[in-house]
Amino acid sequence: MTLQPEINIGTLGHVDNGKSTIVQALTGVWTARHSEELRRGITIRIGYADASFYECPSCEPPYNYSTSKICPNCKSETKFLRSVSFVDCPGHHSLMVTMLSGAAIMDGSMFVISANVKCPQAQDREHMLAAQMVGLRKMVVVQNKIDVVDRARAKVNYQEIREFAKDTVAGDAPVIPVSAQHKLNMDVLIAAIQEKIPTPKRDSSVAPRMSILRSFDVNKPGTEVDDILGGVVGGSVVQGIFKRGEEIEIKPGIKVGESNRVTYERLVANVETLQAGDGEVKQAMPGGLVAVGTDLDPSITKSDGLVGNVLGRSGTLPDILEKVSLDVDLFERAVGTEQLVPVQKIKMNEPLVLNASTAVTSGLVVSAREDIADVQLKKPICADPGSKVALSRRIGESWRLIGFGTIR
Incomplete structure (x- = not known):
């Protein structure tokens, strides 16, 4: 497949609900590629996989949808509809921060729920809150693992899902029962995605911008000096169009100076x-x-060294912020705690962790008044x-999501 995918669809839901398996059933790609993820059986880094959707002109909807050029039902030649990229996020509550950074580049989502456990699980609530926070309103709910329950349990679970979703961004989302393991009902799922998550209209005239989610050194050890390739950054274009040969800037960039006088310097490439x-x-x-190959020194981009930076056409990115003033919107209770922990107001000198798009940083509250920090x-x-940032507070041994702020 050489076409660039035209939309990003995220996968949300509890850690064992089978999100990666659904993505694999649709794309053929297992997104948990890193060794620690394969060993632990969970997605730690955000994974990606692309699929092309096709429609059979001979079969009845919704059974005419597939990811194949030849219809699996009647063997007719199918018609290409669009290419889609799935963003597979970690479900474990301690990895909530990573999920939020992935949600920053999603146009819509599949919310995956297991038929064989009571809904909602703790992380289902967290991910739904995060979806509301980043405004993910285009959603399809997937009831997975229907192959391991009987009809009665599947119906009870369906009602649990409806009850859970009714006052959320998933209130009018369809609930599609599937077995990802056996690739059952994938045609109906594709039909729902086609209807509920259309490709958004893009303005190609605005200055291009990309959130960096990965960065690499693609050179193998021992590469000859003359053959060394520049650093590569990966992520999703948020707006505009990048072209080969143009000059770009990356902010905040790299750390310069001594330990007691550190500043950040933008990169130009x-x-x-x-x-x-x-x-x-x-x-x-x-x-x-998208992977952007640059003429940067690959030592700068290796091992995700530029994750959290923003890439744009040279001279178009906003200023670097060392201090932010936020309009704060706190949740009633902290996300991910075993007991219900009411969220107290933010206090002076309190440490917080902030997520701004793909950037994760910590900070100290230097002023707190009413709903402004x-x-x-x-x-x-x-x-x-106007950008939103997620706010996390230390509760017990972990950082827990307590709300979000809007940059003033």
Whole structure:
């Protein structure tokens, strides 16, 4: 598949609900590729996989949808509809921060719930809260694992899902029963995605911007100096169109100076290559995940060194923020705690963890009044006024999501 995917669809829900298995059933790709993830059986880093959707002109809907050029039912040639990128997020509550950084680049979501456990599980609530926070209103709910329960339990679970979803962004979302393990009902799921999560209209005239979710050094050890390739950054284009050969900037950039006087310096580079889907492209637009090959020193990009940065056309990115003033919106109770912990107001000198798009930073509250908080950041961020940031507070041994703020 050489077409760039035109939309990002996230997978949300509790850790064992089978999100990665559903993505694999649709795309053929197992998104938990890192060794620690394979060993533990959970997705720790956000994973990605692309699929092409096709429609059979001969079969009746919704059974005419598939991911194949030849209809699996009647063997007719199918018609290409669109290419989709699935963003597979970790479900475990301690990895909530990673999920939020993935939600920053989603156009819609599949919310996966297991038929064989009571709904909602603790992490289902967390992910639904996060979906509301980042405004993920285009949603399809997937009732997975119907192959391991009887009809009566499946019906009870369906009602549990409806009750859970009714006052949330998933209130009018369809609930599609599937067995990801056996690839059952995938045609109906694709039909629901096609109807409920259309490709958003994009404005190609605005200055391009990308949130960096991964960064790499693609050179193998022992590569000859003349053959060394520049650093590569990966992520999703949020707006506009990037073109090969143009000059870009990356902010906040890299740390410079001594330990007691650290500042951040933006990086300037040229776009050498653009990769999307399975191939190289001349330009990259929103939808899907894009790898940008640059002429940066690969030591800067290796091992996810630039994750959390923002990439844009040179001279177009907002200022670097070392301190943020936030309009704060707190949840009634902390997310992910075993007991219900009411959220107290933010206090002076309180440490917080902030997520701004794909950036994660800590900060100290230097002013707190009513619903406004000023936070001095340990590591600066690059964000526009009006951007949302997730706020987490230390509760027990973990950082727990307590609400969000809007940059003033």
